[in-house]
Amino acid sequence: MADNRADTRVSMRTPLARVKGLGASGHGVEHWWLHRMTAVSNVPLIIAFVIIVAALAASPSYQEAIAIISHPLVAIILILAVVSVTNHMRLGMQIVIEDYVHDKGLKIAAVIANNFYAVIIGVACLYAILKVSLGRILV
Amino acid sequence: MAEAKVAPRPLSPHLQIYRWSWTMAMSVAHRITGVALYGGIALFAIWLVALASGPGAFDKVQWFFGSPIGYLVLFGYTWILMHHMLGGVRHLVWDFGHGMEAAQRINMARFTLVGSVALTLAIWVVAFIAF
Numbered sequence: 001m002a003d004n005r006a007d008t009r010v011s012m013r014t015p016l017a018r019v020k021g022l023g024a025s026g027h028g029v030e031h032w033w034l035h036r037m038t039a040v041s042n043v044p045l046i047i048a049f050v051i052i053v054a055a056l057a058a059s060p061s062y063q064e065a066i067a068i069i070s071h072p073l074v075a076i077i078l079i080l081a082v083v084s085v086t087n088h089m090r091l092g093m094q095i096v097i098e099d100y101v102h103d104k105g106l107k108i109a110a111v112i113a114n115n116f117y118a119v120i121i122g123v124a125c126l127y128a129i130l131k132v133s134l135g136r137i138l139v
Numbered sequence: 140m141a142e143a144k145v146a147p148r149p150l151s152p153h154l155q156i157y158r159w160s161w162t163m164a165m166s167v168a169h170r171i172t173g174v175a176l177y178g179g180i181a182l183f184a185i186w187l188v189a190l191a192s193g194p195g196a197f198d199k200v201q202w203f204f205g206s207p208i209g210y211l212v213l214f215g216y217t218w219i220l221m222h223h224m225l226g227g228v229r230h231l232v233w234d235f236g237h238g239m240e241a242a243q244r245i246n247m248a249r250f251t252l253v254g255s256v257a258l259t260l261a262i263w264v265v266a267f268i269a270f
Contacts, residue, residue: 036234039227039230039231040231042224042227043224043227043228046220046224050220050262054262054265054266054269057204057213057266058266060201060205062190062197062198062201065197065201066190069187069190085180086180089173089176089180092177093173093174093177096173096174121180121181121184124184124187124188125183125184125187127188127191128184128187128190128191129187131191132190132191
């Protein structure tokens with residue numbers, strides 16, 4: 001391992017301490033790890049999502065759609081799916097941006113826009129799920 | 140000399156240089172499907188917000204999804220989702236250090252395409268029968 005300390009005589013930090021939580025972007029493996037973790041959580045959540053959407057497609061009326069989405073089990077699964085998927089897609093798109101956008105200013109703008117988009121999608125979905133769910137009592 | 144001569148430096152080869160292989164095609168497809176899902180999730184957000192807005196907005200959005208174009212979009216979205224999911228599972232297998240041999244890599248890449256098409260058809264057939 002290359003010793004990249006500014007002055008080896010004054011620093012007493014071990015090589016391990018210097019690399020922990022760091023790396024080229026200063027975030028270590030956090031990005032990679034969260035991307036894999038959300039990939040794992042996406043699999044069961046997406047399978048459940050596909051079943052829910054199939055049920056919705058078969059019940060196209062407004063009342064039926066409200067009844068399905070507002071069911072606590074469906075709402076909780078959808079909330080978990082939205083949180084997992086929006087984080088996963090945010091991390092994935094950042095990799096794509098970092099691969100293809102080479103201009104530094106443009107890259108920063110694209111990464112910011114990517115974060116904004118993911119948060120807007122996430123908040124819009126969560127707000128809508130909660131709005132149709134909360135206050136509805138299953139009789 | 141008016142212009143400095145640019146030396147023909149050797150450049151690293153890009154995509155168009157290589158012969159297409161299964162692993163390369165599925166790797167490219169994984170990224171493209173990921174980007175497509177990134178944009179496509181907005182459709183789900185629009186549907187949910189319309190549901191939360193009331194019957195008027197909901198009926199307009201539902202009309203689109205119930206139209207032939209809407210069905211085509213949903214069918215395409217199902218395949219893209221399944222392809223990206225199987226591609227992701229392939230990556231998780233690699234993360235554990237398995238499936239690195241040439242034959243395994245090519246078989247897994249083929250399975251991603253065949254499996255995604257099979258899953259998509261199965262989902263739509265089951266959805267029509269069950270619901």
